Amino acid sequence: MSDIAAAAEVSKPTLFRYFATKEDLILHRFVDH
16 A cells, blocks of 8 residues: 555555555446446
8 A cells, every 4th residue: 555655646544544445446446437
């Protein structure tokens, strides 16, 4: 999650505010399509 937050240029707490787990982040992209 640290690498994802860095790539998105946000802090880890900000990332976790929207996505509690890495799985939530990945599944969110699949639900969009």
